[in-house]
Amino acid sequence: MASVRALRIGLCAALCVSAIACSGGGGTTAASGSSSGGVGGSSSSSGGTSSSSSSSSGGTSSSSSGAGTGNVAAVIIDQGPSNASVNTLFATVTVCVPGSTTSCQTIDHIQVDTGSYGLRILAPVLTLTLPVETVTSGNSLVECTQFVDGYSWGPVVSVDLQIAGETAHSVPMQVIGDPRFTNIPTACSSAGVTQEDTVATFGANGILGVGPFELDCGDCDTVTHGLYYACAATCSETTVPTTLQVANPVTHFPADNNGVIVVLPSVAAGGASNVSGSLIFGIDTQTNNASGTQTVLTVDQNAELLVNFNGQAFAQSFIDSGSNGIYFTDKSISTCVAPPNDPSSQIVNFYCPANTLTLPVSIQGLNGIMTNNLTFDVGNAETMLNNNFDAYPQLAGTVPAGNAGTFDYGLPFFFGRRVAVAVENDKTSVGTGPYIAF
Amino acid sequence: MPLFQSDALKRSEAVKRAALGVLFIAALGPRIASATLGEPEVTVQTDVVRAHASIKSSQDRANYRVHEIQLPSGTVMREFVAPNGNVFAVAWQGPTRPDLRQALGQYFDAYALAPRSKLADRRHVQIQQGDLVVQAGGHMRALSGRAYLLSAIPSGVNVGDLH
Numbered sequence: 203m204a205s206v207r208a209l210r211i212g213l214c215a216a217l218c219v220s221a222i223a224c225s226g227g228g229g230t231t232a233a234s235g236s237s238s239g240g241v242g243g244s245s246s247s248s249g250g251t252s253s254s255s256s257s258s259s260g261g262t263s264s265s266s267s268g269a270g271t272g273n274v275a276a277v278i279i280d281q282g283p284s285n286a287s288v289n290t291l292f293a294t295v296t297v298c299v300p301g302s303t304t305s306c307q308t309i310d311h312i313q314v315d316t317g318s319y320g321l322r323i324l325a326p327v328l329t330l331t332l333p334v335e336t337v338t339s340g341n342s343l344v345e346c347t348q349f350v351d352g353y354s355w356g357p358v359v360s361v362d363l364q365i366a367g368e369t370a371h372s373v374p375m376q377v378i379g380d381p382r383f384t385n386i387p388t389a390c391s392s393a394g395v396t397q398e399d400t401v402a403t404f405g406a407n408g409i410l411g412v413g414p415f416e417l418d419c420g421d422c423d424t425v426t427h428g429l430y431y432a433c434a435a436t437c438s439e440t441t442v443p444t445t446l447q448v449a450n451p452v453t454h455f456p457a458d459n460n461g462v463i464v465v466l467p468s469v470a471a472g473g474a475s476n477v478s479g480s481l482i483f484g485i486d487t488q489t490n491n492a493s494g495t496q497t498v499l500t501v502d503q504n505a506e507l508l509v510n511f512n513g514q515a516f517a518q519s520f521i522d523s524g525s526n527g528i529y530f531t532d533k534s535i536s537t538c539v540a541p542p543n544d545p546s547s548q549i550v551n552f553y554c555p556a557n558t559l560t561l562p563v564s565i566q567g568l569n570g571i572m573t574n575n576l577t578f579d580v581g582n583a584e585t586m587l588n589n590n591f592d593a594y595p596q597l598a599g600t601v602p603a604g605n606a607g608t609f610d611y612g613l614p615f616f617f618g619r620r621v622a623v624a625v626e627n628d629k630t631s632v633g634t635g636p637y638i639a640f
Numbered sequence: 641m642p643l644f645q646s647d648a649l650k651r652s653e654a655v656k657r658a659a660l661g662v663l664f665i666a667a668l669g670p671r672i673a674s675a676t677l678g679e680p681e682v683t684v685q686t687d688v689v690r691a692h693a694s695i696k697s698s699q700d701r702a703n704y705r706v707h708e709i710q711l712p713s714g715t716v717m718r719e720f721v722a723p724n725g726n727v728f729a730v731a732w733q734g735p736t737r738p739d740l741r742q743a744l745g746q747y748f749d750a751y752a753l754a755p756r757s758k759l760a761d762r763r764h765v766q767i768q769q770g771d772l773v774v775q776a777g778g779h780m781r782a783l784s785g786r787a788y789l790l791s792a793i794p795s796g797v798n799v800g801d802l803h
Contacts, residue, residue: 602775
């Protein structure tokens with residue numbers, strides 16, 4: 203750890219620009235660092251920064267976000283703006299009014315999520331006024347985004363997104379909790395629990411969905427799913443042309459647009475704080491994102507694949523930077539006990555084995571390719587969480603019994619790996635998306 | 641083996657009488673699914689019509705009946721009916737959630753007000769509020785989950801089968 207930390211501090215110092223405050227490489231044990239600290243340097247295991255021979259084509263104001271250069275954005279795992287995040291990966295983005303290079307705002311702590319699609323920013327942190335998309339009726343296009351534990355309501359706006367040296371022009375994104383659209387249809391609130399429209403409830407200033415699909419809906423141009431609404435005085439469900447659906451912004455880059463590669467260092471077994479890594483744009487588009495001999499697993503129409511664990515096949519499994527642990531079913535492993543002063547604690551849904559377990563698992567893509575000799579570790583969640591770190595490679599929990607076919611391999615999968623996520627129908631030198639390779 | 645005789649079922653193109661070899665429990669009666677947890681297996685037709693949905697199948701299993709409802713959003717709902725005629729569990733799987741206010745009925749508020757996990761990550765929900773259990777998981781474009789009433793599960797029913 204010490205060498206990784208030293209390297210990180212050094213890189214942070216080298217990469218810091220005046221617009222972004224570095225967190226200063228706070229210790230690896232304290233979780234009390236600044237919640238708004240900027241993004242640190244890139245990971246020691248990164249493929250290096252781009253030679254930027256072609257990546258500069260999209261940049262108007264180049265690396266004004268300060269959080270990376272060329273096709274490499276710096277990412278960090280820290281406690282986030284809610285001071286409570288665990289295993290949550292963040293990046294910094296710059297958003298601009300379409301066509302402008304001056305009406306721009308740089309926003310840190312945008313969660314990097316390979317399990318969703320599109321950029322969403324919380325209204326309270328957004329100072330720009332971005333133009334709201336309209337549907338043919340002339341009414342405003344507003345989305346009811348459904349996450350498993352809640353919903354997020356807000357308009358679809360057009361934005362120029364800059365991240366590292368990449369720019370996506372006029373891409374549809376969502377503003378969550380926009381005070382101009384407070385009349386939430388019952389049909390939207392009826393599909394969720396919590397409205398996640400504040401930084402505290404969302405746990406981030408926004409989310410950057412860079413999963414293996416292009417759109418957050420897909421067939422909403424012909425089918426209504428309770429996601430998109432046309433709003434005037436009141437709102438009614440509407441179909442939406444694909445060009446207006448909230449999109450994975452990577453697919454809107456002029457180049458480096460066929461996927462992303464997440465590079466994170468190994469994390470000490472007991473956990474660590476302020477873990478830095480890289481988000482590389484494009485696959486086989488530059489020297490720093492070339493494919494090698496990695497395992498390429500294609501995913502199905504739900505971005506899911508097959509996990510074999512403990513003699514059982516879990517057909518609705520996924521590898522996902524937006525999940526904060528490894529979630530699976532194994533009734534032989536002890537779960538945690540709620541502390542006496544918090545009897546309803548959700549810690550009971552996490553595993554607390556007496557000793558760390560190393561368990562074999564195999565992951566199989568739709569293409570039939572299967573991993574070899576893969577194992578993962580399950581630590582004692584209660585013990586590790588008491589350390590108040592930000593990143594825990596051994597944090598594992600139970601899958602809700604209603605999702606018995608799922609093995610959810612979250613952010614711990616990415617530690618010590620270089621994980622490529624290729625977008626649907628896009629080709630790389632080793633396959634056609636949607637796939638995950640590592 | 642005509643199990644169900646309701647007009648709604650007769651009109652449904654998707655009805656599959658798949659309950660081959662399964663004992664018909666007379667106590668269940670000739671009804672179809674209500675979409676509301678804890679309430680009688682009535683008002684189906686209203687619910688199905690209101691949601692522009694269709695019943696794909698209705699099966700009798702040991703100690704309960706399950707209706708599978710195809711929503712136009714692509715999401716499939718399953719409703720589990722106890723021998724006393726009450727819905728004791730609902731489950732869903734698809735690109736988006738069903739109308740949970742309707743599906744959970746009087747239990748929706750308990751669900752909505754349940755304390756949020758400090759370890760929440762937008763991928764998992766496991767809630768128990770009194771008699772109500774809600775469990776959900778998945779990710780964008782593929783969500784699934786279920787809700788059931790602990791005290792209403794018929795004897796002999798394995799909770800693991802309710803999905």
